[in-house]
Amino acid sequence: MRNLIKMDVYRMFHTKSLYIIWIILGAMIVFSTFMTKLDYEALQEPQQETTQEVTGETEASEQINVGMNVELPTKPGEKLTVFDEMYSNIQAKFVALFLVIFAVIYATADLTSGYIKNISGMIPRREYMVFSKAVALGIYTFLSFLYYMLVQTIAVYGFFGYLRWGKVEPMFTYLTVQFVLHYAFLLICMGIAIVLRNNTFSMAISICLTMNFAAILYGLLDKLFAKMGIKDFQTITHTVTGKIALLSMHPARKECLASLLIAVLFGGVATAVTGYVFKTRDI
Amino acid sequence: MQEILLQTTNLTKQFGRHRAVDQVNLHIKKGSIYGFIGRNGAGKTTCLKMISGLSKPSSGEITLFGYTGKDLKKVRSRVGCLIEAPGLYGNMSAYENIKLKCKLFGIVKESYIQNILELVGLEQTGNKKTKQFSLGMKQRLGIGLALVGEPDLLILDEPINGLDPQGIAEMRDMIQKLNEEHNMTILISSHILEELSKIATDYGIIHNGVLVQELTREELLQRCRERIEITMEHPEQALPVLDGMKIKNYQVVDKEHIHVFERLNDSAIMNMELAKAGCLVKGISMKSEELENYFLNLTGGEQNA
Structure with a gap:
């Protein structure tokens, strides 16, 4: 298993798409920060004009939008913090979008190239190949978060000319929970890619999940639950993508635990199912 | 082994x-x-x-x-x-x-x-x-x-x-x-x-x-070798005749065929000797097979290849 992980990590760092995606992610962070600077400047304009806008944004932040919607939590008159920027980008699944693209490419690369035929017969427990990919993706998620935080910090400093971190403890808690949620989401996307064995389909499904297109399905499920007598049940709040979007800036302990539980449950089940399918399937 | x-x-x-x-x-x-x-x-x-x-x-x-x-x-x-x-x-x-x-x-x-x-x-x-x-x-x-x-x-x-x-x-x-x-x-x-x-x-x-x-490999080459193929009803009757001609390298393939792998130019003499001994020879001919043909014959013929 250790050698398998070494092999998968080596392959990950020799995958061109990893660096391409990081470069694009970096460029998009810079662009997004520039756009939020414009938003931020608009918020600082005379009170009467901005009041309506702020009210609108407050309403919007309480529901999940289909697509990507980056909204600053900074209130008029307040100084923008790095945490504000990170929160707005992460909850909009800006980071998740780039991570899942790589996860799908990486998870299927050995299948599409045929390299898997060179090794899978020699491995006593084939499901370990899925588990080692999961470990590699964990490293990738961690490094991507570090990279994101670094670029985001530089971009904020570059555009705003100052650095304010915001409250450090909630920021650390928020980023830690989001890291776990993102990792779980990547494991789900990896599972989809390996089970479907089709890059196009897997990529489309993963991006749709990131963009909350599944919210339509969740809405139907909610109605079904309501008909069954389960009132006020919101499926989306029990999903990984829902948790990524809805985790508050200053999450309470209970909220953190619930998010971590969802992440471990979905990520664990996705990896286990993928491992089982991969083990029993012909190559 | x-x-x-x-x-x-x-x-x-x-x-x-x-x-x-x-x-x-x-x-x-x-x-x-x-x-x-x-x-x-x-x-x-x-x-x-x-x-x-x-x-x-x-x-x-x-x-x-x-x-x-x-x-x-x-x-x-x-x-x-x-x-x-x-x-x-x-x-x-x-x-x-x-x-x-x-x-x-x-x-x-x-x-x-x-x-x-x-x-x-x-x-x-x-x-x-x-x-x-x-x-x-x-x-x-x-x-x-x-x-x-x-x-x-x-x-x-x-x-x-x-x-x-x-x-x-x-x-x-x-x-x-x-x-x-x-x-x-x-x-x-x-x-x-x-x-x-x-x-x-x-x-x-x-x-x-x-x-x-x-x-x-030896068996395959043997089967593809150049040979005289004798077709007759009771091949066992031909064996004393072939032995009498001091032919040693031959093989009874089935109930109707004998393959002879030596003295390949003496097929007419063989035919005559067999006839003299009262053996009813249906056919005697020179045969050899390309490896590819051997394979094709085994796997359903050239038309399907």
Whole structure:
């Protein structure tokens, strides 16, 4: 298993798409920060004009939008913090979008190239190949978060000319929970890619999940639950993508635990199912 | 008797209603080059995939190095394979592709990778990405990858497919070198018997998922040799006549045929002597068979090839 992980990590760092995606992610962070600077400047304009806008944004932040919607939590008159920027980008699944693209490419690369035929017969427990990919993706998620935080910090400093971190403890808690949620989401996307064995389909499904297109399905499920007598049940709040979007800036302990539980449950089940399918399937 | 390294017992693979491999019993001796011959779609690749652990048999058993069933896992790492097209990462060099597999085996010696590259003749490729390789180079790298971990059994599925004559000759030399110098048992599949006949020591012929025949090189050559073929109702009556003519190299093939492999210019004399002895000869003729024809006859004739 250790050698398998070494092999998968080596392959990950020799995958061109990893660096391409990081470069694009970096460029998009810079662009997004520039756009939020414009938003931020608009918020600082005379009170009467901005009041309506702020009210609108407050309403919007309480529901999940289909697509990507980056909204600053900074209130008029307040100084923008790095945490504000990170929160707005992460909850909009800006980071998740780039991570899942790589996860799908990486998870299927050995299948599409045929390299898997060179090794899978020699491995006593084939499901370990899925588990080692999961470990590699964990490293990738961690490094991507570090990279994101670094670029985001530089971009904020570059555009705003100052650095304010915001409250450090909630920021650390928020980023830690989001890291776990993102990792779980990547494991789900990896599972989809390996089970479907089709890059196009897997990529489309993963991006749709990131963009909350599944919210339509969740809405139907909610109605079904309501008909069954389960009132006020919101499926989306029990999903990984829902948790990524809805985790508050200053999450309470209970909220953190619930998010971590969802992440471990979905990520664990996705990896286990993928491992089982991969083990029993012909190559 | 030579040790059997790989044996399959009633190996079967069913895809829905289609039986791709039907109760195949292979016997591969240690140190041999086993040519697995069959036309496209005969079931060669499916069979090799099962042997190399890429797919599971629907029924039947594989015995490898004396291990069978769940114990097969213990010896799977002793089998290197190149199944179908070589599986390579196009954005990596030959060195990196091999290094990747070395990581799996925990091999860290740089010289190990270099030795494999030299063995397959790719030591000069440097940082060139494998997506820029010719088919022959890719095939050689595929074999190089199969050699990582020094397997005792090497499974090569149609390694000469798409190669030019020079590439085929190089591949042949490499396979012979691996067999002779590294004492590797090689199972090689192809639909080109002529090419296999230059290196294989044993043959298995598969058709429509069924193993039609398993024979040694000597047996195959014997069957394809130039000969006088005598057709008569009671071949046993001819034996004293042939013995009387001091002919020793002959074979009673079935209830109607005798093959004589010597004095090939004396067919008229043989006919006369048999007639004198009261043997009713239906026909006597010179026959020889191309290896390819022999294969085609076994697998349903030229019209279907």
